Amino acid sequence: MITVYGFSPSGNCHKVKLLLEQLGRRLDRDYRWIETNSAIGETRTPGYLAKNPNGKVPMIELDDGCVLVESNAILCWLADGTSFLPADPWQKAQALSWLFFEQYSHEPYIAVARFICGWTPADSPRRAGLPVLRQCGHAALAVMERHLAANPWFTGSDYGIADVALYAYTCVAPHGGIALDAYPALRDWLSRVEATPGFLPLPAPEPAAQVLIDQSH
Amino acid sequence: MITVYGFSPSGNCHKVKLLLEQLGRRLDRDYRWIETNSAIGETRTPGYLAKNPNGKVPMIELDDGCVLVESNAILCWLADGTSFLPADPWQKAQALSWLFFEQYSHEPYIAVARFICGWTPADSPRRAGLPVLRQCGHAALAVMERHLAANPWFTGSDYGIADVALYAYTCVAPHGGIALDAYPALRDWLSRVEATPGFLPLPAPEPAAQVLIDQSH
Numbered sequence: 001m002i003t004v005y006g007f008s009p010s011g012n013c014h015k016v017k018l019l020l021e022q023l024g025r026r027l028d029r030d031y032r033w034i035e036t037n038s039a040i041g042e043t044r045t046p047g048y049l050a051k052n053p054n055g056k057v058p059m060i061e062l063d064d065g066c067v068l069v070e071s072n073a074i075l076c077w078l079a080d081g082t083s084f085l086p087a088d089p090w091q092k093a094q095a096l097s098w099l100f101f102e103q104y105s106h107e108p109y110i111a112v113a114r115f116i117c118g119w120t121p122a123d124s125p126r127r128a129g130l131p132v133l134r135q136c137g138h139a140a141l142a143v144m145e146r147h148l149a150a151n152p153w154f155t156g157s158d159y160g161i162a163d164v165a166l167y168a169y170t171c172v173a174p175h176g177g178i179a180l181d182a183y184p185a186l187r188d189w190l191s192r193v194e195a196t197p198g199f200l201p202l203p204a205p206e207p208a209a210q211v212l213i214d215q216s217h
Numbered sequence: 218m219i220t221v222y223g224f225s226p227s228g229n230c231h232k233v234k235l236l237l238e239q240l241g242r243r244l245d246r247d248y249r250w251i252e253t254n255s256a257i258g259e260t261r262t263p264g265y266l267a268k269n270p271n272g273k274v275p276m277i278e279l280d281d282g283c284v285l286v287e288s289n290a291i292l293c294w295l296a297d298g299t300s301f302l303p304a305d306p307w308q309k310a311q312a313l314s315w316l317f318f319e320q321y322s323h324e325p326y327i328a329v330a331r332f333i334c335g336w337t338p339a340d341s342p343r344r345a346g347l348p349v350l351r352q353c354g355h356a357a358l359a360v361m362e363r364h365l366a367a368n369p370w371f372t373g374s375d376y377g378i379a380d381v382a383l384y385a386y387t388c389v390a391p392h393g394g395i396a397l398d399a400y401p402a403l404r405d406w407l408s409r410v411e412a413t414p415g416f417l418p419l420p421a422p423e424p425a426a427q428v429l430i431d432q433s434h
Contacts, residue, residue: 073311094285096287097290100320103321
């Protein structure tokens with residue numbers, strides 16, 4: 001049994017759950033989920049830091065106590081040898097390239113804008129950073145739109161983990177005030193992802209977060 | 218022949234050159250290097266953006282015109298099937314985990330602090346961000362130090378691409394005002410990396426950048 005430490009509203013954590021489900025792994029049969037609220041310090045306890053000194057979710061733990069961190073590394077491990085990651089070295093490298101793009105040029109803007117809008121107080125000084133985050137988030141979406149004008153997926157010729165990773169926060173970019181109207185190919189791709197077998201949507205924000213999100217735009 | 222588009226002072230670009238050399242590939246025999254100065258917009262020309270819409274270095278291009286971007290994806294592709302990346306899926310995933318750590322929790326602080334100190338004007342408003350960047354950079358180094366207290370390398374049991382990736386900016390963290398004195402295991406690891414066969418040091422900053430670095434502390 002795989003133990004997943006995750007915070008349900010987090011796209012990085014949802015990636016892991018979505019891939020597990022699409023690989024046919026089932027909650028409480030093949031994996032357990034330990035809800036770990038990083039927004040209130042549950043990844044900063046001594047017990048958690050002993051397992052992951054970087055203090056982040058998601059983390060997976062095997063029955064022998066071995067742990068693996070970093071959402072996209074977890075996706076790679078789960079997908080290894082499956083159709084969700086190409087076996088061809090060049091195609092695999094292209095998928096990895098999109099995984100690194102997601103963590104460097106996409107998530108730090110789109111996920112962080114969303115977090116600030118929904119999970120920080122209405123008067124948080126972090127809100128001053130939203131215009132720059134949104135501008136950089138749009139730049140990332142424009143790179144994706146350009147790829148999708150000529151390619152149906154980000155993981156080689158088929159749906160796979162680069163799509164799982166990029167879907168997670170792209171689908172909720174509007175929570176951070178980053179509209180998707182200007183990206184028709186991207187919106188079509190979101191629909192294709194949502195039509196894949198075993199697809200599982202990201203949970204809706206809890207009511208308090210939704211109120212803050214609605215007030216942010 | 219592989220064509221590498223890179224900016225020599227960039228640790229992300231040096232990673233590629235270091236691994237190529239350690240794999241026995243030689244400049245102008247097995248790969249060519251096209252110097253591409255991202256600090257003066259050479260990654261934002263129409264010609265460059267046509268190849269990499271994200272406008273970053275490094276980028277590699279094969280003879281058939283196919284390109285691969287993202288430094289750590291390039292490392293994975295070059296190392297695939299070699300001793301620089303473990304074949305065992307779990308060990309490979311751990312190496313990937315460190316590659317994602319490097320791009321998310323390390324480079325955005327340590328490399329950016331260095332860039333601001335050496336490659337922005339002495340009166341750049343970006344310098345106001347240095348204290349936070351340095352604090353987060355130290356947090357990343359502390360995570361590395363903890364790993365190195367019990368493990369000689371970041372890539373499974375041997376030196377490999379996670380070490381190449383993490384070495385690139387750790388060795389020049391002091392350029393950004395991030396001292397390494399508090400991390401003895403990390404300094405020992407830097408020495409071990411520098412003693413690996415075919416090691417190639419990062420070029421020293423050009424004189425104008427060195428003057429700015431010296432004035433930043």
